[in-house]
Amino acid sequence: xxxxxxxxxxxxxxxxxxxxxxxxxxxxxxxxxxxxxxxxxxxxxxxxxxxxxxxxxxxxxxxxxxxxxxxxxxxxxxxxxxxxxxxxxxxxxxxxxxxxxxxxxxxxxxxxxxxxxxxxxxxxxxxxxxxxxxxxxxxxxxxxxxxxxxxxxxxxxxxxxxxxxxxxxxxxxxxxxxxxxxxxxxxxxxxxxxxxxxxxxxxxxxxxxxxxxxxxxxxxxxxxxxxxxxxxxxxxxxxxxxxxxxxxxxxxxxxxxxxxxxxxxxxxxxxxxxxxxxxxxxxxxxxxxxxxxxxxxxxxxxxxxxxxxxxxxxxxxxxxxxxxxxxxxxxxxxxxxxxxxxxxxxxxxxxxxxxxxxxxxxxxxxxxxxxxxxxxxxxxxxxxxxxxxxxxxxxxxxxxxxxxxxxxxxxxxxxxxxxxxxxxxxxxxxxxxxxxxxxxxxxxxxxxxxxxxxxxxxxxxxxxxxxxxxxxxxxxxxxxxxxxxxxxxxxxxxxxxxxxxxxxxxxxxxxxxxxxxxxxxxxxxxxxx
Amino acid sequence: xxxxxxxxxxxxxxxxxxxxxxxxxxxxxxxxxxxxxxxxxxxxxxxxxxxxxxxxxxxxxxxxxxxxxxxxxxxxxxxxxxxxxxxxxxxxxxxxxxxxxxxxxxxxxxxxxxxxxxxxxxxxxxxxxxxxxxxxxxxxxxxxxxxxxxxxxxxxxxxxxxxxxxxxxxxxxxxxxxxxxxxxxxxxxxxxxxxxxxxxxxxxxxxxxxxxxxxxxxxxxxxxxxxxxxxxxxxxxxxxxxxxxxxxxxxxxxxxxxxxxxxxxxxxxxxxxxxxxxxxxxxxxxxxxxxxxxxxxxxxxxxxxxxxxxxxxxxxxxxxxxxxxxxxxxxxxxx
Numbered sequence: 025x026x027x028x029x030x031x032x033x034x035x036x037x038x039x040x041x042x043x044x045x046x047x048x049x050x051x052x053x054x055x056x057x058x059x060x061x062x063x064x065x066x067x068x069x070x071x072x073x074x075x076x077x078x079x080x081x082x083x084x085x086x087x088x089x090x091x092x093x094x095x096x097x098x099x100x101x102x103x104x105x106x107x108x109x110x111x112x113x114x115x116x117x118x119x120x121x122x123x124x125x126x127x128x129x130x131x132x133x134x135x136x137x138x139x140x141x142x143x144x145x146x147x148x149x150x151x152x153x154x155x156x157x158x159x160x161x162x163x164x165x166x167x168x169x170x171x172x173x174x175x176x177x178x179x180x181x182x183x184x185x186x187x188x189x190x191x192x193x194x195x196x197x198x199x200x201x202x203x204x205x206x207x208x209x210x211x212x213x214x215x216x217x218x219x220x221x222x223x224x225x226x227x228x229x230x231x232x233x234x235x236x237x238x239x240x241x242x243x244x245x246x247x248x249x250x251x252x253x254x255x256x257x258x259x260x261x262x263x264x265x266x267x268x269x270x271x272x273x274x275x276x277x278x279x280x281x282x283x284x285x286x287x288x289x290x291x292x293x294x295x296x297x298x299x300x301x302x303x304x305x306x307x308x309x310x311x312x313x314x315x316x317x318x319x320x321x322x323x324x325x326x327x328x329x330x331x332x333x334x335x336x337x338x339x340x341x342x343x344x345x346x347x348x349x350x351x352x353x354x355x356x357x358x359x360x361x362x363x364x365x366x367x368x369x370x371x372x373x374x375x376x377x378x379x380x381x382x383x384x385x386x387x388x389x390x391x392x393x394x395x396x397x398x399x400x401x402x403x404x405x406x407x408x409x410x411x412x413x414x415x416x417x418x419x420x421x422x423x424x425x426x427x428x429x430x431x432x433x434x435x436x437x438x439x440x441x442x443x444x445x446x447x448x449x450x451x452x453x454x455x456x457x458x459x460x461x462x463x464x465x466x467x468x469x470x471x472x473x474x475x476x477x478x479x480x481x482x483x484x485x486x487x488x489x490x491x492x493x494x495x496x497x498x499x500x501x502x503x504x505x506x507x508x509x510x511x512x513x514x515x516x517x518x519x520x521x522x523x524x525x526x527x528x529x530x531x532x533x534x535x536x537x538x539x540x541x542x543x544x545x546x547x548x549x550x551x552x553x
Numbered sequence: 554x555x556x557x558x559x560x561x562x563x564x565x566x567x568x569x570x571x572x573x574x575x576x577x578x579x580x581x582x583x584x585x586x587x588x589x590x591x592x593x594x595x596x597x598x599x600x601x602x603x604x605x606x607x608x609x610x611x612x613x614x615x616x617x618x619x620x621x622x623x624x625x626x627x628x629x630x631x632x633x634x635x636x637x638x639x640x641x642x643x644x645x646x647x648x649x650x651x652x653x654x655x656x657x658x659x660x661x662x663x664x665x666x667x668x669x670x671x672x673x674x675x676x677x678x679x680x681x682x683x684x685x686x687x688x689x690x691x692x693x694x695x696x697x698x699x700x701x702x703x704x705x706x707x708x709x710x711x712x713x714x715x716x717x718x719x720x721x722x723x724x725x726x727x728x729x730x731x732x733x734x735x736x737x738x739x740x741x742x743x744x745x746x747x748x749x750x751x752x753x754x755x756x757x758x759x760x761x762x763x764x765x766x767x768x769x770x771x772x773x774x775x776x777x778x779x780x781x782x783x784x785x786x787x788x789x790x791x792x793x794x795x796x797x798x799x800x801x802x803x804x805x806x807x808x809x810x811x812x813x814x815x816x817x818x819x820x821x822x823x824x825x826x827x828x829x830x831x832x833x834x835x836x837x838x839x840x841x842x843x844x845x846x847x848x849x850x851x852x853x854x855x856x857x858x859x860x861x862x863x864x865x866x867x868x869x870x871x872x873x874x875x876x877x878x879x880x881x882x883x884x885x886x887x888x
Binding site for chain 1: 654656663
């Protein structure tokens with residue numbers, strides 16, 4: 025069985041492929057019908073979830089400062105903890121990234137996408153026995169949209185003007201049309217709590233598949249199964265234990281000695297060593313996070329598009345992915361969107377390393393002398409190495425890059441968004457609209473490339489309110505082209521989420537939404553004895 | 554010639570003459586308090602000088618100007634430094650370290666737990682390492698320059714030359730991953746049985762013992778050896794005492810002062826300096842707690858940890874000084 029059929033079989037096991045699809049693709053890969061059929065049956069049997077057992081996760085990112093209040097979830101640890109005990113109104117589909125119902129059964133936008141009506145699920149009970157009502161939903165959203173709120177979702181929900189209950193339905197009125205409204209409600213801060221969590225934000229009472237039984241910030245969280253869970257397609261293990269492990273070597277040791285079933289944040293530098301352990305499986309999922317080289321479009325010499333193009337053509341993306349990400353990533357195409365986004369603009373030509381074109385544009389720009397690039401290890405793992413690699417690939421195009429290593433402390437305040445050419449990192453956003461609105465809209469605080477184009481802004485706002493998917497896709501394509509050909513971002517790579525588990529862990533869903541199966545890992549997997 | 558009249562002597566001096574030991578102890582104690590006070594200023598000032606404040610670091614990439622402003626106002630970060638320092642010191646003196654800005658939990662309560670864990674680990678390591686080090690030191694004096702002495706020296710030197718995280722990783726690799734004998738990670742929690750706890754801390758304790766052993770052992774050896782060369786040891790030898798008896802009875806007590814000093818230093822290290830070991834073994838102690846807090850500039854926690862670390866250090870040093878004075882009467886009369 026080659027890697028591709030192995031991958032297909034794992035998709036079947038995860039429930040992502042039908043028999044017909046599987047056999048079709050396996051035969052296309054050169055496997056006979058009989059073998060393909062047998063493979064499918066085996067994989068499908070493995071797909072039958074088993075219940076019971078005690079699941080242990082060792083996660084990076086917990087801290088003694090973590091708060092149980094969902095509004096203040098920040099760390100990877102709390103992201104995962106919150107997904108165990110809480111539910112949002114909406115979830116995102118693991119394979120397509122589209123919005124799918126959770127506590128909201130269905131929704132309906134008005135024609136201009138300004139008013140949204142969500143039908144709230146009936147018969148759902150909180151962990152304390154209280155039934156979920158529309159009032160709880162309204163109170164939750166009110167708490168997170170309060171101007172005085174310290175909620176991490178405050179920015180996402182900024183356009184909500186009015187929240188009200190209409191019978192059993194939730195009605196949201198926005199200040200402007202937004203076709204992505206349901207997806208925004210899948211934000212992990214927006215756990216629906218009894219009375220919005222106003223009385224006791226730290227109570228950790230939700231509607232999720234597990235009840236929190238103990239919690240020590242930065243150390244450990246334990247859960248037991250919620251017997252009254254409203255869904256049967258999740259929560260397979262009886263109990264969960266999440267242990268905070270901030271040391272990468274400790275995580276690897278705990279996994280390979282079988283003390284935990286799953287770890288996150290496997291370092292690309294050591295992943296090949298971990299692969300050799302007999303009972304370990306590497307789980308690598310394509311992600312939206314990307315490493316960037318940022319040029320300020322409004323500052324000399326980067327205010328010259330030919331120079332920007334020259335610097336883009338001088339980037340050797342393939343080498344970057346191999347050397348900096350250890351191969352666990354995909355090449356970028358100088359716009360911040362990849363195929364994990366719904367409505368990804370397909371068919372845009374991949375920009376490749378081309379010293380001749382780079383030299384041509386460099387000459388045309390009229391610039392001479394060296395170009396100063398500032399970097400630091402905190403920009404992204406391996407940023408300094410990446411800068412030096414880039415310096416080398418530029419040399420072949422006759423461009424002289426001067427690399428300046430900046431101190432890590434204060435990099436985000438003194439260098440990023442301040443200096444005209446620097447390295448940086450972006451985490452993904454749930455939607456294309458959010459990604460562009462955060463970093464490419466002229467008025468955005470974090471427009472770190474100083475990309476200011478009224479026609480781009482106009483298109484962004486139009487696309488936001490556009491409910492026709494085909495039209496919207498075209499708009500996103502046009503926007504991607506503008507950023508790619510005229511923007512200030514050099515985007516060599518998207519990094520994968522690299523996690524690992526023991527082989528007892530089955531049913532892992534490679535969710536494109538976010539790391540650790542979009543935080544749902546503990547509620548989606550089961551243990552094979 | 555007449556002696557100076559007693560009335561010319563200052564009352565403090567008279568007290569000192571009458572109770573030299575007590576006076577010295579009191580002096581040390583007062584000095585410690587002053588030192589602790591100075592440290593509190595340093596901690597507060599140092600934290601103020603760090604780039605970035607809690608509001609921006611805590612919110613990170615999800616920081617909107619609105620949320621940042623809300624947090625700053627909420628915590629009173631807009632008030633002057635001196636006001637905040639005086640308030641903080643005022644309540645810290647009463648044992649109240651305030652509330653963590655990030656988790657909103659009581660700092661004193663959290664520290665109680667974490668300090669308990671750290672002391673448990675450090676205490677356990679101390680109970681094993683101190684007698685072991687002193688014992689081995691005596692053994693190596695007894696066999697000086699012969700095989701046992703050389704073996705002890707080589708092994709302890711090797712252990713002290715390796716950084717503690719490396720020793721930790723080696724122990725994990727062999728005892729947890731390869732042979733599956735030891736518990737890893739060493740995470741302890743409230744509802745854990747005592748026997749489970751002991752099992753969990755076996756590897757970190759072993760690491761700490763290996764790290765501090767050599768220092769104490771070699772100091773013991775050197776101190777006893779230097780005493781051994783003095784005249785009264787010759788006398789002991791000449792009057793026919795056995796070598797081991799003369800070491801234990803005559804040499805060791807006279808070498809106590811430097812030994813106590815190095816033991817105290819190492820004890821302080823066990824409590825204060827185990828951050829790396831705690832991280833490697835995923836042990837929820839003070840070090841880990843402080844590192845987490847520094848990362849997000851959670852001031853009340855960092856300040857409390859800093860102050861407690863300083864207090865532990867100062868207290869152990871003070872105790873060492875006092876014990877050394879008691880053990881060696883000559884130290885009571887400064888020249």
